[in-house]
Amino acid sequence: MSKSLTHIDAEGTARMVDVGAKAQTQRLAVASGRIRMSAGALAAIRAGNAPKGDVLGTARIAGIMAAKKTADLIPMCHPLALDAVNVDFAFEEDAVRATATASLTGRTGVEMEAVTAVSIALLTVYDMAKALDKAMVIEDVRLIEKRGGKSGHWRAPDLSA
Numbered sequence: 001m002s003k004s005l006t007h008i009d010a011e012g013t014a015r016m017v018d019v020g021a022k023a024q025t026q027r028l029a030v031a032s033g034r035i036r037m038s039a040g041a042l043a044a045i046r047a048g049n050a051p052k053g054d055v056l057g058t059a060r061i062a063g064i065m066a067a068k069k070t071a072d073l074i075p076m077c078h079p080l081a082l083d084a085v086n087v088d089f090a091f092e093e094d095a096v097r098a099t100a101t102a103s104l105t106g107r108t109g110v111e112m113e114a115v116t117a118v119s120i121a122l123l124t125v126y127d128m129a130k131a132l133d134k135a136m137v138i139e140d141v142r143l144i145e146k147r148g149g150k151s152g153h154w155r156a157p158d159l160s161a
Helices: 039-047 055-068 111-129
Strands: 025-036 084-091 095-106 137-147
Touching (some): 025 111, 039 095, 055 084, 055 111
Antiparallel strands (some): 025 095, 084 095
């Protein structure tokens, strides 16, 4: 099955997709990822006594700011007027998991904004805690769910099975 590329015109030149004729719908995207680290680094972050200060608070703000700047970072993304961006953290046995939710009412989805928020939040955790563990590993960054638009509701398959 041959499918035309949406970001390439007939001459092979990169272009931004025209979404002007698309209907505005409520759109939501959820992304997640984790940063694996030593027990000592994890304990310091959990206790709030990492050398650079409030790791998760700073990472939350960085993730939200990154979602708002996604179109500045990824060339073919549309600048979006986001309604909301939330970045949450959960402690796992050997990691911190970040989950970002982005939403808006608009003509294009917010998947890249959610994934960007998670990525930058995790990079910020690394930056804030690298004095404790330079070998931290950022992993499993992916889209978990999207809603809205022509393709409707999509949820990632559970990879733990």
